[in-house]
Amino acid sequence: MATPEQYQDIRDAVTKLCAQFPGEYWQGLEKEGDYPTDFVRALTESGYLSILIPEEYGGAGLPLSVACAVLEEIQRSGCNAGACHAQMYTMGTLLRHGSEQQKLQYLPAIARGELRLQAFGVTEPGSGTDTTRIKTRARRDGPDGDYIVSGQKVFISRTEHSDLMILLVRTAEREDVARPTEGMSVLLVDMRTALGNGLTIRPIKTMMNHASTELFFDELRVPAANLIGEEGRGFSYIMDGMNAERILIAAECIGDARFFIEHASLYASEREVFGRPIGLNQGVQFPIARAHIQTEAADAIVKRAAGKFERGEPCGSDANMAKLLASEASWQAGDTCIQTFGGYGFATEYNIERKFRETRLYQVAPISTNLILSHVATHDLGLPKSF
Ligand SMILES: Cc1cc2nc3c(=O)[nH]c(=O)nc-3n(C[C@H](O)[C@H](O)[C@H](O)COP(=O)(O)OP(=O)(O)OC[C@H]3O[C@@H](n4cnc5c(N)ncnc54)[C@H](O)[C@@H]3O)c2cc1C
Incomplete structure (x- = not known):
């Protein structure tokens, strides 16, 4: 390989x-x-x-x-x-x-490139991280068994720039299934026909330009043919895509970290204060070196996780650990970069503050750091599950 x-x-x-x-x-x-x-x-x-x-x-x-x-x-x-x-x-x-x-x-x-599948609708205002509590409901209707979707999603990215959306809905109430993870299904929604016909999109302004939106479903009709896989098994379908997602996002964080480290190193070598480059001061160079070391360590786990994924080996813990380490490494590198740039780190034209805002997201989405810690604590260390 x-x-x-x-x-x-x-x-x-x-x-x-x-x-x-x-x-x-x-x-x-x-x-x-x-x-x-x-x-x-x-x-x-x-x-x-x-x-x-x-x-x-x-x-x-x-x-x-x-x-x-x-x-x-x-x-x-x-x-x-x-x-x-x-x-x-x-x-x-x-x-x-x-x-x-x-x-x-x-x-x-x-x-x-004729169709864009950029939207992935899971999170809801009332469920947050606990996906089993989603309330967006799809009921069957008519001779073809179309799905009629009603409910709400929040923080769904890129919906205004996507032709299709993978949507997680409840097709059976949580109370009516043996386990809370059952009774959810995945529908492929054609955004081009849905918009204005039961789907309303409201943009959400966030601290970075991320095309975030809120979705309102009011009796949106989705053809039965757009059910992905079996009805009721949607949660497991979404979960088994998570490892790839986490590894890919972790790789993005590594890229962010390298952006910050490269910019900080260059700036520290060129910027002169007290008649010499600021990078001559160990108080400036050591945090950059530390950020680099943390990034290399995180990158090793990202690569290990990707390798296991490609070999078809279980990689849930590695994917989670990679995402946690890489998102923290990029944040640390961003913080160091801002500090190295001094006041200029805050000036829009240098792009440091933009990247700093952008990379912060990855400690919260697509999964927050606490949930990764919980996964590792319970799956790898055998500690009791708190939820
Ligand atoms: C810019 C942006 C883009 C996004 N894009 C998408 C998207 O395209 N599709 C999509 O479906 N979602 C998307 N999300 C949603 C994102 O996945 C969620 O915000 C994230 O999963 C956390 O959910 P929440 O915001 O409801 O936080 P909550 O679940 O309310 O959690 C709040 C805090 O409490 C902590 N917490 C909660 N429960 C526990 C616990 N049991 N133990 C310890 N700590 C806990 C969490 O770690 C978190 O820090 C996006 C979010 C943002 C901000």
């Missing part, structure tokens, strides 16, 4: 593409609250967003490590993959649990 370092040609190509989207591009988008349409189009046309789609469905069929390398380089270049990373892992739900007909209908079109 190839090591991630062997993807240097892909890394170089991604870096070259990202150079067309410098800091001013992202600053401009943020000012207007716009989506990086041109950036996402460039990634799509270059085939990067479909690298995990198997060749028989029109993708490149490459392993997870390559996707990690792509996301890492995007972040390292100062760009933000948050605008489009979901397509890499949301399509996994369709790939693993969709029918052959669904896969043939959607995956090649996604690979060609």
Whole structure:
């Protein structure tokens, strides 16, 4: 199996593409609250967003490590993959649990860039981290057994820039099933027909430009043919996509951390105060070195997790640990970078404060640090489960 370092040609190509989207591009988008349409189009046309789609469905069929390398380089270049990373892992739900007909209908079109599968609707205001308490309900109706969806989702990213959405709903009440994880189902919602016909989207402003939205479902009709897998098994389908998601997000964090470390190192070497580069002071250089060491350690676990995933070995704990370590490493590196830049770290034109805000997300979403600690405590260490 190839090591991630062997993807240097892909890394170089991604870096070259990202150079067309410098800091001013992202600053401009943020000012207007716009989506990086041109950036996402460039990634799509270059085939990067479909690298995990198997060749028989029109993708490149490459392993997870390559996707990690792509996301890492995007972040390292100062760009933000948050605008489009979901397509890499949301399509996994369709790939693993969709029918052959669904896969043939959607995956090649996604690979060609004709369809965007960027939206993934799980979180609800009343459920938060406890997904088993989602209330968005789908009931069957009519001779074809269409689903009629009512409810609400919150913090769902990119819904205004996606043609399709993977949506988790309850098809049986929590009280009526043997276990709370049962009775949920995954529907593939066509956003193009849903909008205005039972689906309303309300943008949510956040501290970074992330295209976050709130969704309101009022008797939205979804064809029965859009059920993915078996009714009632949706929770397990969503869960088994989580490892890939965590590893990919961890790779993004590694890229963020490298962005901060590289910028801090360069700035510390060039900025002169008291007649000499600030980087000559160990009080400035040691935190940068520490951030680098933490990033290398986190990266080793990200690669270990990706390797296990690719070999089909259990990797839940490694994926979780990778995400925790990498998100903390990127935050630490960001904090160090701001400190190194002094006042300039806060100035928009340097892009440090933007990346600092962007990388903070990953300690909360797609899963918060506490929930990872809980997973490791109970699964790996045998400690009692607190919920
Ligand atoms: C910018 C952004 C984009 C997002 N995109 C999406 C998306 O595309 N799709 C989607 O479905 N969701 C998305 N989310 C939602 C995200 O996954 C959730 O915010 C996250 O899972 C946490 O849920 P919550 O916000 O309801 O926090 P809560 O569940 O209310 O938790 C709040 C805090 O309490 C802690 N906590 C809760 N329970 C426990 C416990 N038992 N033990 C210890 N600590 C606990 C949590 O760790 C957290 O720190 C996004 C969120 C943001 C901010």
